Amino acid sequence: xxxxxxxxxxxTFIRQDGTKIEVxxxxxxxxxxxxxxxxxxxxxSGKSTFLRCLNRMEEPTGxxxxxxxxxxxxxxxxxxxxxxxxxxxxQHFYLFPHLTVRxxxxxxxxxxxxxxxxxxxxxxxxLLARVGLADKIDEWPDRLSGGQKQRVAIARAMAMNPEVxxxxxxxxxxxxxxxxxxxxxxxxxxxxxxxxxxVTHEMGxxxxxxxxxxxxxxxxxxxxxxxxxxxxxxxxPRTKEFLSKVLHR
Amino acid sequence: xxxxxxxxxxxxxxxxxxxxxADEEAKLKSVNDLKTQKxxxxxxTTGQYIAEDLLGDNKNLLLTTYEKYVDAVAALRQxxxxxxxxxxxxxxxxxNEVEGLAIMDEVLSEESYAIGFRKGNTELVEAVNKxxxxxxxxxxxxxxxxxxxxxxxxxxxxxxxxxxIDFNKGAKGGTLVVGTEAGxxxxxxxxxxxxxxxxxxxxALIAKKLDKELVIENMNFDALPMAVSTNKVDMICAGMTxxxxxxxxxxFSDNYVNAKQIALVRAGDYEK
Amino acid sequence: MRxxxxxxxxxxxxxxxxxxxGDIVLGLFGLFLLYLLYSSGFFxxxxxQDFNRRFYQNFIKDQxxxxxxxxxxxxxxxxxxxxxxGLTVGLILSVIRVAYKGGAxxxxxxxxANTYITVLRGTPAMVQLLIWNFTIFASARNxxxxxxxxxxxxxxxxxxxAEIFRxxxxxxxxxxxxxxxxxxxxxxxSMRFVxxxxxxxxxxxxxxxxxxxxxxxxxxxxxxxxxxxxxxxQNIQALTLEHSQxxxxxxxIYLVIVxxxxxxxxxxxxxxxxxxx
Numbered sequence: 001x002x003x004x005x006x007x008x009x010x011x012t013f014i015r016q017d018g019t020k021i022e023v024x025x026x027x028x029x030x031x032x033x034x035x036x037x038x039x040x041x042x043x044x045s046g047k048s049t050f051l052r053c054l055n056r057m058e059e060p061t062g063x064x065x066x067x068x069x070x071x072x073x074x075x076x077x078x079x080x081x082x083x084x085x086x087x088x089x090x091q092h093f094y095l096f097p098h099l100t101v102r103x104x105x106x107x108x109x110x111x112x113x114x115x116x117x118x119x120x121x122x123x124x125x126x127l128l129a130r131v132g133l134a135d136k137i138d139e140w141p142d143r144l145s146g147g148q149k150q151r152v153a154i155a156r157a158m159a160m161n162p163e164v165x166x167x168x169x170x171x172x173x174x175x176x177x178x179x180x181x182x183x184x185x186x187x188x189x190x191x192x193x194x195x196x197x198x199v200t201h202e203m204g205x206x207x208x209x210x211x212x213x214x215x216x217x218x219x220x221x222x223x224x225x226x227x228x229x230x231x232x233x234x235x236x237p238r239t240k241e242f243l244s245k246v247l248h249r
Numbered sequence: 250x251x252x253x254x255x256x257x258x259x260x261x262x263x264x265x266x267x268x269x270x271a272d273e274e275a276k277l278k279s280v281n282d283l284k285t286q287k288x289x290x291x292x293x294t295t296g297q298y299i300a301e302d303l304l305g306d307n308k309n310l311l312l313t314t315y316e317k318y319v320d321a322v323a324a325l326r327q328x329x330x331x332x333x334x335x336x337x338x339x340x341x342x343x344x345n346e347v348e349g350l351a352i353m354d355e356v357l358s359e360e361s362y363a364i365g366f367r368k369g370n371t372e373l374v375e376a377v378n379k380x381x382x383x384x385x386x387x388x389x390x391x392x393x394x395x396x397x398x399x400x401x402x403x404x405x406x407x408x409x410x411x412x413x414i415d416f417n418k419g420a421k422g423g424t425l426v427v428g429t430e431a432g433x434x435x436x437x438x439x440x441x442x443x444x445x446x447x448x449x450x451x452x453a454l455i456a457k458k459l460d461k462e463l464v465i466e467n468m469n470f471d472a473l474p475m476a477v478s479t480n481k482v483d484m485i486c487a488g489m490t491x492x493x494x495x496x497x498x499x500x501f502s503d504n505y506v507n508a509k510q511i512a513l514v515r516a517g518d519y520e521k
Numbered sequence: 522m523r524x525x526x527x528x529x530x531x532x533x534x535x536x537x538x539x540x541x542x543g544d545i546v547l548g549l550f551g552l553f554l555l556y557l558l559y560s561s562g563f564f565x566x567x568x569x570q571d572f573n574r575r576f577y578q579n580f581i582k583d584q585x586x587x588x589x590x591x592x593x594x595x596x597x598x599x600x601x602x603x604x605x606x607g608l609t610v611g612l613i614l615s616v617i618r619v620a621y622k623g624g625a626x627x628x629x630x631x632x633x634a635n636t637y638i639t640v641l642r643g644t645p646a647m648v649q650l651l652i653w654n655f656t657i658f659a660s661a662r663n664x665x666x667x668x669x670x671x672x673x674x675x676x677x678x679x680x681x682x683a684e685i686f687r688x689x690x691x692x693x694x695x696x697x698x699x700x701x702x703x704x705x706x707x708x709x710x711s712m713r714f715v716x717x718x719x720x721x722x723x724x725x726x727x728x729x730x731x732x733x734x735x736x737x738x739x740x741x742x743x744x745x746x747x748x749x750x751x752x753x754x755q756n757i758q759a760l761t762l763e764h765s766q767x768x769x770x771x772x773x774i775y776l777v778i779v780x781x782x783x784x785x786x787x788x789x790x791x792x793x794x795x796x797x798x
Contacts, residue, residue, distance in 0.1 A: 057699055084705035094700035098718045107714060108704035153700075160704060317755055323764035346762045426662065428746075432759030439748070439756040441584065442591055466666075468746040472651075476746075479659035
């Protein structure tokens with residue numbers, strides 16, 4: 001049974017002048033437990049919007065998203081409960097600068113009464129050790145480098161014990177020399193069996209860890225398959241064109 | 250910053266020269282001369298109305314009204330104006346305390362002070378009139394007036410202590426809230442955290458007769474009519490003169506003291 | 522983005538300037554004033570004696586300084602009371618406006634908040650004070666006038682504080698709210714634990730300036746019969762018929778308080794910006 005099943009997902013933005021922009025035009029896909037799906041595509045293709053619809057950071061305007069058997073686009077669904085189970089990692093980290101690293105990790109589980117402060121502290125310690133930042137637990141976010149921030153952000157998303165992690169271009173805002181440390185953490189997560197959606201421009205990394213690759217273009221999935229199929233033998237001319245641009249082939 | 254500095258230097262020099270070399274105009278000889286001069290009065294007082302009558306059409310140009318007498322007299326001493334139209338008693342006090350002032354011989358108007366009430370508050374007016382008649386008859390009002398005139402025009406002004414005035418605290422008949430402007434010696438003055446003055450002691454006697462506790466509300470003079478008409482205070486006792494205009498908006502008690510409006514000028518500017 | 526906001530609106534009162542041309546000019550200005558005093562005979566023995574005598578008259582005799590102390594108490598009482606009301610009202614109003622903009626379905630509340638802010642910012646505090654005292658609370662006889670003043674100044678300041686808070690909240694990257702929501706926290710929790718603390722840190726200099734302005738604004742309270750610091754000076758004037766000394770003393774007291782508050786806000790800023798590079 002899939003963890004998330006997306007059926008005919010639509011998203012239309014309405015500009016201030018009243019014109020409509022159809023960003024997603026019917027997406028159908030699903031992810032099973034432990035699967036890692038890389039989402040690639042040209043900018044403006046709707047891949048980030050697709051990811052943000054999954055935990056309703058953007059409200060879908062049509063279609064269904066079934067999470068653990070429940071349609072989360074229904075008004076009766078408590079989205080806050082769903083989000084506890086879907087961690088999200090942002091391009092710009094969005095650590096809370098007024099809180100220490102420890103508080104960044106423990107704020108939500110303690111506030112939502114999922115853990116006591118002691119339990120959450122222990123969990124934070126464990127997660128920070130896992131991302132290699134055990135010594136930074138009482139540091140302020142603004143004193144960390146970009147790569148360290150993103151690793152803390154991943155640990156923060158993990159602190160809620162999510163079933164799925166959504167990565168929204170997690171390395172795009174990083175200096176090149178810091179990308180490696182973040183990818184290492186993600187690789188370790190992937191190897192541990194985490195279910196992951198990954199919107200990325202890191203084709204090499206996607207090739208290495210993804211079970212499946214979605215190529216989104218013009219608001220629909222125009223090509224889908226294993227990394228070998230999509231990267232090494234693309235069928236669609238748009239996919240070929242895109243890959244040749246990003247891989248300079 | 251240089252410009253700023255230069256600007257202020259020039260400003261100060263101008264102010265300095267203006268003070269040092271201001272030409273003395275022709276001296277004032279009689280009240281008649283005031284009609285074309287810059288005058289001042291306390292806002293909302295009869296002094297203001299008299300000054301307006303004196304100046305006629307020029308009042309907008311020549312009349313300045315101040316919130317406090319002290320401000321008006323300061324303006325007089327600084328030659329911003331040539332005369333302050335005010336009540337005689339406070340003017341005499343200025344004459345005693347401040348050098349270089351004079352009062353013009355002619356009296357601008359003779360008038361009487363009375364207590365002001367909200368229009369239609371007949372019950373209280375009658376009760377106060379009755380009490381007023383009693384303290385006039387037994388001489389206690391005259392005694393108060395005599396005591397204050399002596400104290401304030403002599404040198405014993407600090408001999409009167411607010412602790413000696415009986416505000417009838419805890420009276421059964423409730424409170425009598427009196428609005429006043431405590432910058433009008435010898436009628437009312439704030440000392441420490443309490444009040445003294447002819448009006449205050451008179452009101453204390455009246456409150457006693459009415460079996461009420463006296464409560465003083467100290468406000469600006471021009472805010473007093475508003476306060477009494479909105480019931481913020483029960484009555485106004487602030488050396489207020491009865492005028493036809495005021496009678497339209499307020500009821501008054503019987504007169505309790507006679508007063509004069511005079512012109513306060515600089516001694517060097519006045520030639521009898 | 523955050524830091525830009527912090528610096529851009531840093532009030533002139535609270536910003537530090539190194540010693541430079543400004544200090545030299547100020548020094549020259551002071552020397553010039555001293556020269557003026559000297560040339561007008563201020564430093565002669567007679568003038569000094571006269572100054573001392575008047576000082577005794579104004580402040581020492583019959584413990585007249587106590588009038589200033591009582592006035593200062595009233596001023597500080599009104600300012601702190603109004604500050605509390607202003608903060609509360611401002612916070613509520615700004616959250617309403619921001620929540621409405623963020624998609625909450627509260628058009629009526631938003632309209633009310635907007636009207637409130639427009640009216641209270643569009644009329645002088647003094648006029649509002651008079652209306653509160655003589656129209657709205659016209660028949661409230663037993664209510665301490667100082668409470669009316671606190672209400673009037675507090676509600677007035679609330680309108681300004683609301684705009685300050687709104688600016689502060691809008692200066693926070695929307696990503697902060699998203700990150701918090703993505704962890705399962707509700708809108709209210711995210712506001713309370715993530716956005717508002719950061720917004721508050723950004724607006725503290727402006728808030729303090731607002732309250733310093735209010736401290737000075739309370740000087741019109743004498744109009745409704747409150748013996749605040751300014752009024753206490755005027756009462757001494759009426760007692761001694763002396764014009765300048767009581768007023769200058771009042772001005773000095775205000776200045777000392779404002780300088781003290783400015784010092785406090787500076788320390789507060791340093792404390793709040795710990796952990797920043």
